[in-house]
Structures are given as C-alpha cells and as structure tokens.
Amino acid sequence: MKTVILDARRLLCPMPVIRVQDRVADLEPGTRLEAFCTDPGALIDIPAWCRINGHRVVETRTEGDDYIVLLEVGRNGNG
Amino acid sequence: MTRQPKAVALVSGGLDSLLAVKVVQDQGVHVEGINFFTGFCVEGHTHAIRKKEKAKPKRNNALWVAEQLGIKLHILDIIEEYKEVVFNPKHGYGANLNPCLDCKVFMVRKAHEWITRNGFDFIVTGEVVGQRPMSQRRDTMPVVSRESGADDLLLRPLSARNLPETIPEREGWVDRERLYGFSGRSRKPQMELAHHFGFEDYAQPAGGCCFLTDANYSSKLADLWQFRGSKSYEIDDIMLLKVGRHLRPRPNFKVIIAREEGEGRFLQGYRKQYVNLETLSHPGPLALIDGEASEEDIQLAARLVARYSKGRGDDRVELQVSGLDGVSHRLAVVPLSAAEVPESWYL
Numbered sequence: 001m002k003t004v005i006l007d008a009r010r011l012l013c014p015m016p017v018i019r020v021q022d023r024v025a026d027l028e029p030g031t032r033l034e035a036f037c038t039d040p041g042a043l044i045d046i047p048a049w050c051r052i053n054g055h056r057v058v059e060t061r062t063e064g065d066d067y068i069v070l071l072e073v074g075r076n077g078n079g
Numbered sequence: 080m081t082r083q084p085k086a087v088a089l090v091s092g093g094l095d096s097l098l099a100v101k102v103v104q105d106q107g108v109h110v111e112g113i114n115f116f117t118g119f120c121v122e123g124h125t126h127a128i129r130k131k132e133k134a135k136p137k138r139n140n141a142l143w144v145a146e147q148l149g150i151k152l153h154i155l156d157i158i159e160e161y162k163e164v165v166f167n168p169k170h171g172y173g174a175n176l177n178p179c180l181d182c183k184v185f186m187v188r189k190a191h192e193w194i195t196r197n198g199f200d201f202i203v204t205g206e207v208v209g210q211r212p213m214s215q216r217r218d219t220m221p222v223v224s225r226e227s228g229a230d231d232l233l234l235r236p237l238s239a240r241n242l243p244e245t246i247p248e249r250e251g252w253v254d255r256e257r258l259y260g261f262s263g264r265s266r267k268p269q270m271e272l273a274h275h276f277g278f279e280d281y282a283q284p285a286g287g288c289c290f291l292t293d294a295n296y297s298s299k300l301a302d303l304w305q306f307r308g309s310k311s312y313e314i315d316d317i318m319l320l321k322v323g324r325h326l327r328p329r330p331n332f333k334v335i336i337a338r339e340e341g342e343g344r345f346l347q348g349y350r351k352q353y354v355n356l357e358t359l360s361h362p363g364p365l366a367l368i369d370g371e372a373s374e375e376d377i378q379l380a381a382r383l384v385a386r387y388s389k390g391r392g393d394d395r396v397e398l399q400v401s402g403l404d405g406v407s408h409r410l411a412v413v414p415l416s417a418a419e420v421p422e423s424w425y426l
Contacts, residue, residue, distance in 0.1 A: 010348045012128070012318065014116050014139055018156045038348075041137060048142040053151055065344075 003032040009066070013041040017049050020071075024055065027073045032058065037067045046071070084252035085109045086234070087194050088203040089186055090152060091288055092140025094269050094281045095205025095237060100148050101276050102236040103203055106253045110203065112152040113193060114141040115186055117161045118317045119290045128322055128345045140282040147278065157189065158314055165291070166310040170222070175297035177289060179214040180222065187227035194232070201232045201247045207269075208238045208262040217241075237261045237269070290321065299325055299426045306330055306370070315349065319369070322346065325426040326383060332370030333426065334380045336387050350401060356384045359409065360397035363388025378412065385414035 006023050008016035016037045023033060035046060046069040047057045054074035061068050088100045090112035100110050145152035164185050168178030183206075190202045206215050206223075214223065220242065224233045231246040234253065239245070240260035248255040261268045273281060290296040299320045304310045306327070319335055322342050327333040335353075337343035343365045349355075353367035354377065366384045368377065377400055385396035391414045401407040 014114070014120075014141075014154050015156070017139070017142070018116060018154050021154060022156075041139065044137075045139045045142055048139065048146055049152070049154075052142065052145045052149075 001030070001032055003034055003070075006033055006035045008035050008042065009038045011037070012039050013045045016042045017045045020046055020069075021049065021053075024071075024073055029073050029075045031073045032070060033073065034068060034070045037069070038065055040067050042069060043067050083107065083109050084201070084247070085111075085199040086201050086203045086247070087190055087197075087199050088112050088150075089190060089205070090114050090141050090144055090150075091205070092142075092144050092282055093205070093288065094266070094273060094278075095207060095210070097144045097147065097205070097278060097281055098269055098272050098276070099203050099205040099236045100144075100150065101278075102258065103234070103253055104148065104150075106257060108253065110148070110150050111199075112141070112145050112148075112150050113190055114152055114154045115157050115161075115189065116154060117182075117289070118158045118314050119165075121288050121290060128341050144281075153193075155189065157185075161185070162312070165312075170219075173212065173292065175292055175294050176300055177291040177297070179211065179292075180219055182289075183214040183223045184226045187223055187229050187233060191227055191229040191232065200252065201234055201245070202229050203234050203236060205237060206235045208241045210262075210264060234258075237272075290317075296320060302327065302333070302426050306333070315352070319349070319367075323366075324387070326420070326424040327426055328379055328383060328424050329376055332368055332372040332376055332380070334366050334368055334383055336366040336384060337364040351403070351405070354403060355401050356381055356398050358385065358388040358390065358396055358398050360395070360411075361385075361388045361390030361393070363390065363396070363398075378410070381410050381412045382415045383420065385412050386416075386420060388414070390414060 006019060008019045016039060020035050043060050050057050050071050056072040058072055059070040086103055086108050088096060088110050090096045104110050142152060164178050164181045168181040170180040173179050187202060194202060206220060208217050208220060224230050234245045234247045237259045238261050239258035241262050247253045303316060322345055323335040323337050325333055325335055337346050346365045346367055349367055353369060354372060356366045364387050368380050381398045388396055390396035394413060395411050396414055397409060397411045399407050400410050
C-alpha cells in the first residue's frame with residue numbers, strides 16, 4: 001500500500017490541516033498519507049478533518065518533537 | 080427546484096455561523112462550510128506555542144462546528160490574496176488595523192466564486208444586523224452583498240427578517256417565516272437558539288477571531304511596516320508578531336525574546352533565518368534579531384537578552400551569537416539594567 005509523506009513541521013494549525021487537505025485532493029482512495037507536524041493541535045484537528053470529510057485515521061503517535069497522523073484516503077475524495 | 084438546494088456557509092467556528100447553518104439545514108438545504116485562513120486568525124496559535132506541554136491542545140473551532148453539524152468543511156489558505164485587503168482597505172480600518180468591512184466583502188466574494196465553481200446555489204453567513212461596529216451594520220451589510228458580487232444570493236438566516244428578501248427566499252429554497260430577525264449586540268437570542276438546538280459547548284465570544292482587532296498586535300504590525308519602509312509582510316513575519324517580547328532599541332533592528340520555554344522552542348525554528356542569541360553562562364531566553372544589525376547593535380541586543388536571563392543581577396553574562404551563515408561566536412556582556420531599557424523600546 002502506497003504511503004505518501006507530508007512534512008507539515010513548524011506550521012501552526014490550521015496550516016497542517018490545509019496541507020493535508022490539499023495533498024489528499026490529489027490522492028487516490030486507499031492511499032495512505034503520513035503527516036509529520038510539530039503543532040500538537042494537529043493530533044486533534046487532522047483527525048477531525050478526516051472524520052468530517054470521510055477519511056480514516058489509521059494511527060496517531062508522537063516521536064520526539066513530531067506529532068504524526070497516518071490516514072487513509074476515503075472513497076469520496078477530499079470533499 | 081426539484082433537487083435539494085445547496086448552500087455554502089462561511090464558518091468561523093463561532094456561535095453565529097453554527098446557528099446560521101443549523102437554521103438552513105433544518106429547512107432541508109445541503110450545506111458545506113468554508114473557512115478562510117488569513118494568517119491573522121487567532122485559533123489557539125499562542126496557546127499552541129506557549130503551552131505545548133502544559134495543557135491539552137485547543138481544538139479548531141471551525142472543524143468542531145462542522146463536525147457538530149455533520150457538514151464538510153473546506154479550509155482555504157488565502158494568505159497571499161488577503162494582503163491586498165490588509166494593505167489597502169477601500170473602506171478603511173477599524174479601531175486598529177482591522178479592515179473588517181473589506182474583509183467580509185473579500186470572503187463573501189471568495190464564497191461566491193466557490194459556489195459558481197462548484198454548482199452550489201447560495202451563500203450563508205452568520206451576520207446579524209448591528210452585531211459588529213463596522214461590517215455588520217444596517218448600512219454596511221448591503222455593501223457586503225453588492226461589492227462581493229453575491230447580491231441576492233447571500234442569505235443571513237439569523238437576521239433575514241430585518242433585511243430585504245433574497246433569492247433563496249423568493250425561490251422557496253428556504254421559508255422566510257422560519258428565519259430570524261435578530262439585531263443588535265446582545266448575544267442572548269443566539270444563546271437561546273443554541274440552547275433550543277441543543278448546542279452547549281460552542282466557542283464563547285472572546286474579543287474576536289482576528290489578531291488585527293488587537294491593539295497590541297496592530298501596533299507591532301504598524302512598527303514592522305514603518306521600519307521596513309513599506310506595507311509588506313510574509314507569513315513568518317505575522318506569526319512572529321504573535322510570539323515573544325518585541326523590543327526595538329534602534330530603528331534598524333528589533334529583538335524578539337522568548338518569554339517562556341514553548342516560545343523558545345518555536346523560535347528555534349527560525350534560527351536559520353535570523354541572527355540569534357542565546358545565553359550560555361546562565362539560563363535565559365532564545366532571541367532573534369530582525370533587521371540589519373551592526374556589531375555594536377548585536378552587543379546592545381546581547382545586553383538586552385542578558386537582562387532577561389537568570390544572570391541579570393551578575394556583572395557578566397556569556398552568550399552565543401549565531402549568524403545567518405551558521406557561524407557562531409561567543410560574547411560576554413554586562414546585562415542592561417532596568418533603567419537602561421526605556422519604555423519606548425517595547426512594541
């Protein structure tokens with residue numbers, strides 16, 4: 001399964017969400033996107049954006065200063 | 080219209096847009112939200128920077144509202160386009176550098192472009208006649224409709240019965256009798272309607288959602304423009320205005336000093352873009368120098384930063400100065416005394 005990496009470090013919300021939204025718009029359903037952020041709010045906002053736009057959050061985790069969200073693009077595109 | 084009417088709503092994350100969407104949703108309209116990111120949106124940035132490890136991060140209210148309503152939300156980055164609104168507002172600024180009327184015209188215009196592109200029928204906002212001193216007055220609300228190009232496609236469900244009929248009402252897409260006639264600055268009718276709909280955990284009004292309405296922030300932005308010699312900014316500039324203590328000891332440079340650990344971490348991200356200083360001999364803040372600083376200026380900045388370190392009472396504080404070329408050198412200075420930091424330096 002293809003996983004696309006997105007570097008959204010140093011961006012404050014909602015910019016990480018916007019970057020995810022814009023990247024997802026170009027991805028096929030089923031593709032996975034892993035977003036690396038430094039704003040802890042991303043762990044709340046990106047999953048919220050996924051829920052309202054029909055994408056699946058596979059995993060959220062922290063590694064050092066990074067807050068990481070792994071999502072799978074849903075069938076309805078980014079909406 | 081045999082198909083379900085479709086509207087796009089400007090969703091700020093506040094109570095008014097939440098209610099406006101709910102009112103038209105309950106009339107069978109399919110609604111999606113648009114939220115604009117100008118760079119000046121308050122949205123918990125200061126919180127995210129300063130309280131990283133101290134508290135649960137704040138939610139994004141626009142996303143929260145969309146989730147409560149079960150609608151899609153499109154967040155649009157308008158940072159670049161928005162600059163013209165900030166630099167040259169046709170209708171002028173409010174009490175600070177807030178171009179509220181031009182801002183609303185701009186956002187409704189963007190929404191109008193969006194519905195044209197996406198095959199939606201009309202636009203919804205949470206505006207209420209008399210709610211805001213600049214953009215939500217009886218005489219300025221028609222300006223928003225007219226200058227945005229949306230005209231009668233702009234519906235304000237909370238205040239519609241105080242305003243002329245719009246296309247959604249005339250076409251029967253919504254029933255005017257089931258819209259509202261709120262007016263004035265009181266929030267009580269909105270709070271009662273929120274209670275009626277069962278919304279209890281909505282964002283509380285807290286002095287606006289835009290940093291440009293903040294006197295202190297506007298003063299720092301005005302200083303930036305004055306000393307750069309033109310109205311200009313990049314996203315990093317306006318983010319940095321939200322962070323740290325800003326002092327301008329000389330016209331050619333200012334010093335941005337972290338006030339606590341979270342801000343220090345945030346400023347770390349700018350070390351390759353700005354000459355920066357950090358204390359070595361004592362615990363102290365990270366600081367950035369914005370502007371062209373001579374060796375003498377850097378010496379002064381170092382003394383200033385030393386004043387905000389734990390060594391402020393000592394005779395000598397050692398700092399590391401890192402240049403844009405990545406080369407660092409050590410500097411030992413005498414911290415400035417309180418009397419040597421005039422009030423006029425503080426932005």
